[in-house]
Amino acid sequence: MASSRQKVVIVGAGFGGLSAAAALAKTDAEVTIIDRRNHHLFQPLLYQVATAGLAPTQIASPIRMILRRLPNIHIELDEVTGVDLAARRVRLGERTLPYDQLIVAAGATHAYFGRDDWAEHAPGLKSLEDALALRRRVLLALESAELDMDRDARERLLTFVVVGGGPTGVELAGAIAELTRRALACDFRRIRGQRARILLIDGGSRVLSTFCPSLSAYAKRALETLGVELMLGQPVAHCDTHGVKVGEARIEAGNVIWAAGVQASPAGRWLGAETDRAGRVFVEKDLTLPGHPEVFLIGDCASIRDATGAPVPGVAPAAKQAGAYAAKVIAARLAGARAPGPFRYANAGSLATIGRQAAVADLGRVKLTGFPAWIFWCAAHVWFLIGFRNRLQVVLDWVWSYLTFERGARLVFEAVTRGRDPAIRVASPAAEARIAS
Amino acid sequence: MASSRQKVVIVGAGFGGLSAAAALAKTDAEVTIIDRRNHHLFQPLLYQVATAGLAPTQIASPIRMILRRLPNIHIELDEVTGVDLAARRVRLGERTLPYDQLIVAAGATHAYFGRDDWAEHAPGLKSLEDALALRRRVLLALESAELDMDRDARERLLTFVVVGGGPTGVELAGAIAELTRRALACDFRRIRGQRARILLIDGGSRVLSTFCPSLSAYAKRALETLGVELMLGQPVAHCDTHGVKVGEARIEAGNVIWAAGVQASPAGRWLGAETDRAGRVFVEKDLTLPGHPEVFLIGDCASIRDATGAPVPGVAPAAKQAGAYAAKVIAARLAGARAPGPFRYANAGSLATIGRQAAVADLGRVKLTGFPAWIFWCAAHVWFLIGFRNRLQVVLDWVWSYLTFERGARLVFEAVTRGRDPAIRVASPAAEARIAS
Numbered sequence: 001m002a003s004s005r006q007k008v009v010i011v012g013a014g015f016g017g018l019s020a021a022a023a024l025a026k027t028d029a030e031v032t033i034i035d036r037r038n039h040h041l042f043q044p045l046l047y048q049v050a051t052a053g054l055a056p057t058q059i060a061s062p063i064r065m066i067l068r069r070l071p072n073i074h075i076e077l078d079e080v081t082g083v084d085l086a087a088r089r090v091r092l093g094e095r096t097l098p099y100d101q102l103i104v105a106a107g108a109t110h111a112y113f114g115r116d117d118w119a120e121h122a123p124g125l126k127s128l129e130d131a132l133a134l135r136r137r138v139l140l141a142l143e144s145a146e147l148d149m150d151r152d153a154r155e156r157l158l159t160f161v162v163v164g165g166g167p168t169g170v171e172l173a174g175a176i177a178e179l180t181r182r183a184l185a186c187d188f189r190r191i192r193g194q195r196a197r198i199l200l201i202d203g204g205s206r207v208l209s210t211f212c213p214s215l216s217a218y219a220k221r222a223l224e225t226l227g228v229e230l231m232l233g234q235p236v237a238h239c240d241t242h243g244v245k246v247g248e249a250r251i252e253a254g255n256v257i258w259a260a261g262v263q264a265s266p267a268g269r270w271l272g273a274e275t276d277r278a279g280r281v282f283v284e285k286d287l288t289l290p291g292h293p294e295v296f297l298i299g300d301c302a303s304i305r306d307a308t309g310a311p312v313p314g315v316a317p318a319a320k321q322a323g324a325y326a327a328k329v330i331a332a333r334l335a336g337a338r339a340p341g342p343f344r345y346a347n348a349g350s351l352a353t354i355g356r357q358a359a360v361a362d363l364g365r366v367k368l369t370g371f372p373a374w375i376f377w378c379a380a381h382v383w384f385l386i387g388f389r390n391r392l393q394v395v396l397d398w399v400w401s402y403l404t405f406e407r408g409a410r411l412v413f414e415a416v417t418r419g420r421d422p423a424i425r426v427a428s429p430a431a432e433a434r435i436a437s
Numbered sequence: 438m439a440s441s442r443q444k445v446v447i448v449g450a451g452f453g454g455l456s457a458a459a460a461l462a463k464t465d466a467e468v469t470i471i472d473r474r475n476h477h478l479f480q481p482l483l484y485q486v487a488t489a490g491l492a493p494t495q496i497a498s499p500i501r502m503i504l505r506r507l508p509n510i511h512i513e514l515d516e517v518t519g520v521d522l523a524a525r526r527v528r529l530g531e532r533t534l535p536y537d538q539l540i541v542a543a544g545a546t547h548a549y550f551g552r553d554d555w556a557e558h559a560p561g562l563k564s565l566e567d568a569l570a571l572r573r574r575v576l577l578a579l580e581s582a583e584l585d586m587d588r589d590a591r592e593r594l595l596t597f598v599v600v601g602g603g604p605t606g607v608e609l610a611g612a613i614a615e616l617t618r619r620a621l622a623c624d625f626r627r628i629r630g631q632r633a634r635i636l637l638i639d640g641g642s643r644v645l646s647t648f649c650p651s652l653s654a655y656a657k658r659a660l661e662t663l664g665v666e667l668m669l670g671q672p673v674a675h676c677d678t679h680g681v682k683v684g685e686a687r688i689e690a691g692n693v694i695w696a697a698g699v700q701a702s703p704a705g706r707w708l709g710a711e712t713d714r715a716g717r718v719f720v721e722k723d724l725t726l727p728g729h730p731e732v733f734l735i736g737d738c739a740s741i742r743d744a745t746g747a748p749v750p751g752v753a754p755a756a757k758q759a760g761a762y763a764a765k766v767i768a769a770r771l772a773g774a775r776a777p778g779p780f781r782y783a784n785a786g787s788l789a790t791i792g793r794q795a796a797v798a799d800l801g802r803v804k805l806t807g808f809p810a811w812i813f814w815c816a817a818h819v820w821f822l823i824g825f826r827n828r829l830q831v832v833l834d835w836v837w838s839y840l841t842f843e844r845g846a847r848l849v850f851e852a853v854t855r856g857r858d859p860a861i862r863v864a865s866p867a868a869e870a871r872i873a874s
Contacts, residue, residue: 036852038576057492062847064624074626077580079854128850139475143514187501189511389837393830400826410499413565415473417516 005030009090009099011080013040013063015316016105016299019323025070027331032074042385049131051175052410056128058394061387083270101294101330104267108300111263118239122256136412141254146188157254158196161244163236164260165202167352173200174355177226182405198228203235215360218369222358267301276303285342287326298322306345317348353377442467446527446536448517450477450500452753453542453736456760462507464768469511486568488612489847493565495831498824520707538731538767541704545737548700555676559693573849578691583625594691595633598681600673601697602639604789610637611792614663619842635665640672652797655806659795704738713740722779724763735759743782754785790814
């Protein structure tokens, strides 16, 4: 009996995968959703975890908790290692899982434009682990600067480079500026009164290049008000433990953070499919793999053009819409109904925040900046957070931070250690790297 | 000018160190407090982080934030590697820090009664890292059991052994029973309806042996109501990756948790001082090191008898009182006043919680159990939490959990991985150990 039910497998419990699962809960398909992590992550607020504004629990929910009330959905914490298209089976190590319909929503990771060796010097921000590692690095840089007697070393430790002027880079640079300014003014003794140097580097001519030029100009001014230095028009030429090179200029920096590019998951490799330069799989108008109408690709691992021919951006609302669309196609097939028309992306607008009371909102004809955009940004992000308790906690934390300028999540879980070598100083780059690793 | 001020160095920012620092803020001494971690940890609630009830941020506060308003207190994130008693200097790797008065409040870690090789199989609970590692292990055991088709392996994964029947062991066993019962009933498919097996093992004849026998008997009944099996009167004879041996009985268990003993920090070694078997340094009636009236030892690294000759227990209130006392002695010296009398410990009572609406409170003549004790326990722990926001968040979380039976912090930060070896199954002990490590 049960085995005659259609088997749908979803790979990835991000925005796309969860949205598909929720829509398929209304069908009688037997759905299995697989993820390498036990939680769904609200990535748009990840930069706030990295800059100690929010705690991990507040932006991540256990997948089992989210999908608890949907009895036809099974959840497996496991890693997909391949797909056997001919046998219609997903490979998980030695184990395989059969499917009738497959939705691949495996997301993306950072891309270093072929310079993968930069990854260790310039970590990116995609997972909670990334965010916690970044938080640790930023906080330990301040602590090391407080201990260090050497002026050059202190300056290096207090220099933060953010590579990439998209929303993530802008949000990170703004948040680091706010975090360090407050910390240096109130919480330290020797480095009190010093200023951290925050640089935002982008190869393009303006930040937030996907927004309209007036909003980019506003973001630039808002960043400069926060003390962020913008270096535009030149990409990063080199990256190592001690800093970066931009054109001919060498910048000594204790922290370099990568927000410059994403690379799709290995979905293309699993499927032996054609991908664009960022590794995203080209799909048909109904989001299926060419030649395989039973395989859907959605979210950041797919290169999608909507019915109008416009490329669909790699943002959460697009992934959600694609997930719901794929579920609709599958539901129509199960019901023997006519397939829906091609995927259409409804662009609800773009948002980015720079800092306290400073944000931009591009809502088609309506453009907002400053306080109205910031309130809109806060409301929209809280609205889309999953779980009532998370919403309540985030609102409380934001109100608290707004009133007190305080960041409560300034924890470094690990203890520092002097190791065996008495000659290693905490503030030396090698020791710092060791501590931060 | 400034150099003529007395230099006080405090090692450790636990309950004892912070209490001393706060009291010394009223003097004109130049105080430096050193800790290996950037946060003060509210250890009494650590077991709730380990069992996904609370998030790390809720029970830990950055030391700099706590002491921000005390201008004569410097904070250093660093590791003490020794003390030069003759030169009156604390060693931190190659660096040294001079002191006129030294307060050592370096705390304790787990002790395995000489079987340090058990540490990897039976992790303990002293730091946030420990708690997060334990949370990961417990949650991954459930996930692995859900994937595993083999009945024996599933039973092993769903067996949790807690070693040690003191407050920490009782609290952990109760919380794991509540966590797993709820998760298995609501969040899983294949293992739904199964029951986790939780064993609490202690060599003594009753749990909570420092409480009066009637409260121990209540705790035993409350644990049994939660489904915890008690094995009393026999210590653990052996411990490995697959479980434990108690007397002749072998228990296969996916998780063994150590709550059986503490060992003082290396303070005794730093000072070349005489210690008891648990490594705690013997001190004079004024908490100073024999022969060194300028060196105080407080909290879990000191073996203290109060003025009445009774041993002072290793609990937070005792550490706080000792910290305040040491500061008072130092303040009297700075003021040229007469030294206060010997240290007296004011015992405010003992508390332990077993689970929802179940706790014991030994308040001298008054003994509470059940709901009244539980409310008292909640109120006391919230009261002593540092930081208004933490208190508010913990109260909200507890009220939420009470109403919904929900545990919001069920996160495993790391992704699982299949590694290179396709023959490794997630649920195998080796793979599980690898994932959990």
